[in-house]
Amino acid sequence: MIKYLVYILLVAMVVTSCKKDLHSSVFDQSADQRLNKVLADYQSILVAAPYGWVAKVVPNPEQNNNVYAFWFKFNDSNRVVSRWQNQPSLSSSYRLKALQQPELIFDTYTYLHLLADPEQKVPGAQLGTGLKSDFELEIISGSADSFVLKGKYNGSDITMSRAAAKDTSGAIVLPGYLLAGNYKSTSVRTGYKTTQAAGIIANTWKFDDVKAANPLKFAGTVSIDYSDLGGSGWQYNIFVKDNTTKDVTITINAVMQSQIKEGSFKILDQSYDPASGRIYIKTFYTNSAGADRVNEEILLRQ
Template identity: 35%
Template sequence: MKNILIPGLLLAIISITACRKIDSDPVFGQRPDERLMEILEKADQQLKSSEFGYQAYLFPSEGGNGGFAFYVKFDPNNRVQMYSDINASTSSQVGSSSYRLKAIQTPSLFFDTYNYMHVLSDPDNPLGIGGRAVGNYGDFEFSIDSTKGDTIHLTGNKQKSPFVLVKASQADANFYKNNGLYRLDSTLRDYMTNATFLYVEDAKSGNYAFSLNADTRVVSLSRVEGGEVVSLNTEYALAPYGLYLNKAITIGGVSYRYIYWDAATKSLYFKNGDTRINIKNGTTAIIPFWRYIGVDFNSLVINDSPMDGWSTDFTTKWNAARVAMLNGPYTLRMGYLFLTFNKDVKLMTINLFIYQGANQFLATYPYSYTVTEDGVFKFKKAGDPNGNGGLIAANMAPLLNHIENDRFTTDYFIHPVEGVMGMMKSVENPAFSFSTYTTNF
C-alpha cells in the first residue's frame, strides 16, 4: 500500500516533539551508574571489613589442573596480602599486590599487579604447572556474581574460572600464616601413600571406592554399574578443615561440598549435620584393578630400573634387553616403558623411551587386545613397530615374546614405599610378573 504524507500532520508532530521536555530523572530513584557505584562501594566495604581476611578457592577452567587455595586479606589502602598452595614457597611466604573494584559490564574485582594468582595464568609458566603460552588457565579479574552470608561467589572474566571467597576466622588465618596449606598437602600425600583400599559406605545403593590425587587435585568416588566403572569426580582445593570441593558430591541422596580431615585419627570424612560419614580403609578392593584400565588411567608404567614387584624372570629379561641396547650399535639407554590402553578401540601400545646421550627417542609397538569378564588380557600384534622400535626389536624380544604369546591377569600391588600400584602376571608363565605405576599418557 502506498503511504500518503499529510503536510499539516507532519508539522504538528514536529511541533509536539520539539516542545516535549527530555526527562532525565531516573524512574526508580537512582540512575544505573549510581546503583552500580553503590554496589561497588558495598563490595569494597565487605572485602575490607573481614578482620581475619578470606579463605579463597580458585578452580581454573578446562585445561587447568585441579583447584588452588588462597588466603587473602584486603586492607584500607587497596592492597591485598595472600598465601597460596601453589607450592612450598607461596604457602610460607606472604605475597602482596594492589587490587581495585571496577564496573565493566558487571561489578568486578581486579588484582591489577602481579601476585600468586597471576602465576596460574602466566603464559611463561614459571612454575611448570600449566601449558606453555597458556599457563594454567587461571584468572585474576573476576565478576562478582552473588553474596550470601559470609560467602562471595565470583567468575573469572577471561577463563570463567569459579572463584569463591569465604570469610575467615582467626583460627583460619593462623592456619594459613603458619604454612598450613603446605603441611596439609604433605599430610594428605602421606595418607594416600599409606592407605590401601579406601571406600565410603552407601547403604542405599552400594559402597564407593574413594581416591584422592594430590597432583591433579581431584577426588573420585567410583563403583561398578552395569559392568562399567562409574565415577563421581570433582576438583578440590585445600582448606583449614580439609578439602573444599568445586562441585558437590552426592552420596545416599545427600550432597557434600566439604571433606574434613581428622588430625587425631588421621582420616577423612564427610559430615551430614552432626553425623560423620567416614572414609574407611579396607583390606580388599571394591573394584578389580583391571576395570580401571582405560577409565581412571590409560597407562601402566614399568619403572626404568628394577623395583619391588618385579619377578626374577621379568628382571632377568628386562636386564637382558637393557644390556643389549647399551652394548648395541647405537649405545641406547632404556627408560620408562608405558603400556597405553585405548579402551574404545581395544588397542594397547607399548611406548618405550630410549636415550642416546641427552637425546630422547620413543619406540612404539602396537597391539590389539581382548579382555574377558574375569579380567584376563590377550594381546595380538596390530601392526609394525615404528622406526625406533624396529631398530631395537631384537633387543626387546625377551619381553615382547611374552606379550605376544601369553595371557595376562592384573591386580593391585602394595609397594612398601610407593603404596598402591598395579601388577601384571602371565597366566601361562606365572613366574613372569611385574609391578607398574599408573598414569595417563
C-alpha cells in the same frame, strides 16, 4: 469549525508542552551512581572480614579438575595481602571496577598470577598460556560470608569464603574437603602374571611414604596418588559426604582410566574411620597387557 479545532490543538500543546517529568528516571540515582554504590558495598564487605578470605580457584574449569587455595586480606586502600602454599605473605594491589559487570581485579602481580603466567610458573602450565587462569574476576554474587567470582577471559571458577582466625597462618584449608591433607601411606601392589584366578604372582611393589590428598573441583572430593604410581599421573579420587559417614566413594582419574583395560577397575574392599582419619582401600584392575593387579593401601591422616 476548523478554527476551533486549531484553537483546541494549540491549547492542548500549551498544556502538555511543559510536562517535564518525562525524563525523570524510575530510580533515584543514575545507573553509574548505583553501580558505584554496588562496588563500594562489595569493597566494604571484602574489607570487613577480620581474618580475610579463603579462595578456591579452579582455572579453566572445562578442562581441569585441580583446585588451588589462596588466602587474601583486603584493606580499604586498594591493597591485598596474599598467602599461597608455604610462601611468605605478599602485598599487592587490587581494585573494583565496573566493566560489563562489577569486577574484582588483582592489578599487580601476586601468587594468584602464577597460575595465569604464560612463562610457566607452576607445574602443568603451558608456555604462552599458563594454566589458563584469571586475575580479572567478574563478581557474580557477594555476601558477608562468601563471594562467587568468574574469570573474565578463561572462565575460572573462584569462590571466596570468609576466613577464621586459624586461616591467617599455616596451611590454607579449603572448607568442604574433609579428606584434604597429608597421609602416611603404606601400600602393597601385587602383580599377577596373568589373571588373579590363575594365582601366579609375578611381582609385588611396596610403597611407604607421605602423600598429599588435594582438593578437586568436585565438592568434597580429593585426589591422592595411586600406590607407587603417582609419577605416572595415576590417582584415586576419594569423596566423603560428611564427618559422620564411614563410606567413601573411590574412583580413578582420567589418566589411569585411559591406561588400563577399559572398565576393569573395581573396589574389592574399603573403609574409612572419621575419628582417626584412616582410609583403607583394596582395588583391582587389569592392565593393558591383560595382567591383573591388586593394590592394598592404608592411608593414615598425619
